[in-house]
Amino acid sequence: MEFLGTSHSWTLHRGVREGREVFVKRGADFSAEAHGLRRLSPLAPEVVHLGADELVLPWLEPERPGVRAAEEFGRALAGLHALGADRFGAPWPGMIADLPLDNAPAGDDWLTWYAERRCLPYARTARDAGTLSASDVTEIEAFLGRARQPAEPVSRIHGDLWSGNVHWSGGRAWLIDPAAHGGHRETDLAMLGLFGAPHLDRILAAYDEARPLAEGWRERAPLHRLHPLLVHCVLYGASYRARTMPTARSSLFSGSG
Structure with missing residues (x-):
């Protein structure tokens, strides 16, 4: 071995x-x-x-992805999301990296579930560790309170889809290290763009061709990126605060909606 x-x-x-x-x-x-x-x-x-x-x-022997493989991945990801799930979360206790991930139900809509099960637990843990301040957490709560997200059917998503969790081998993409659950499909797409992914423009274009996205999905990316950034605050400390708080201060949701 x-x-x-x-x-x-x-x-x-x-x-x-x-x-x-x-x-x-x-x-x-x-x-x-x-x-x-x-x-x-x-x-x-x-x-x-x-x-x-x-x-x-x-x-799976790693390889560099080509444009065709990227486009095929975009279409396949759209198909995966379309399989759906019976609720937000999952019927098993989740993990993200080596942190627990609460997959239990919360509220009747995605935003409530996302705030209570994805963002606020990590914001409070980061506060308790001294990575975020109490006022930072208040700002994050306010951001989530004024956020808006078009309703869609529950999607079957990877849940931690940064570029390192897309493994390219055999002319195709493989999804690895998942935090899989029923969620919002824009979460996976926003995460792909958080740290960059090869041929991201072709992945997104092929996805949108296969299953068109709701207007304004790119502008909502900060909302979906807040959870992984908070996880990074817990895992890696204060260096991620500088990226997390501007996300929580996004002007997108500054109005009454």
């Missing part, structure tokens, strides 16, 4: 199981990730084995 390195609290390995080359994560409870990978099939790799502290996936 070849040791590849560490990520958060677990170790990464490459090896062979029953004649098959595999990727292995060890050192944590990976059941939420396995649930998510199965929920995102066929865009996610097969779960070869799930143990008490081990997750085994097929080894």
Whole structure:
């Protein structure tokens, strides 16, 4: 078994199981990730084995994505979102990185659920750790209170879709390290743009062709990016405050809506 390195609290390995080359994560409870990978099939790799502290996936040799693969991914992501979910959240306790992610119901609309289950828990944790101030959290609460988001059916989303969680192999994209749940499809698209993704313009154009997005979706991206930025505040400290607070001060929702 070849040791590849560490990520958060677990170790990464490459090896062979029953004649098959595999990727292995060890050192944590990976059941939420396995649930998510199965929920995102066929865009996610097969779960070869799930143990008490081990997750085994097929080894997918990485490659540089081309334009065609990016466009195919955009269309496939639109199809995944269209599969839907029965509610916001998921029927299992979630994880994002090595932090707990509350998938329980909250309220009757996405904005209430997003505020209560995605943003405010991490804002308060960051405040308690000294990364954010009490007034920062008040601003975040006010931002969420005045936010507006067109209603759509619940989508089946990855939930942590930054570019590093799109693995390119075999001429296509694979979704890895999910925080999968029923949510709003604009969340995945906003996350793709947070740290940049290869051929992002072609991914988004192909998605919009396959399943047109509601007017103003690009302008709503700060709302959907607030959660991952708050998670980064908790994981990595004060360096992310400088990016998080301008997002929470977005002028998009400054009016009464």
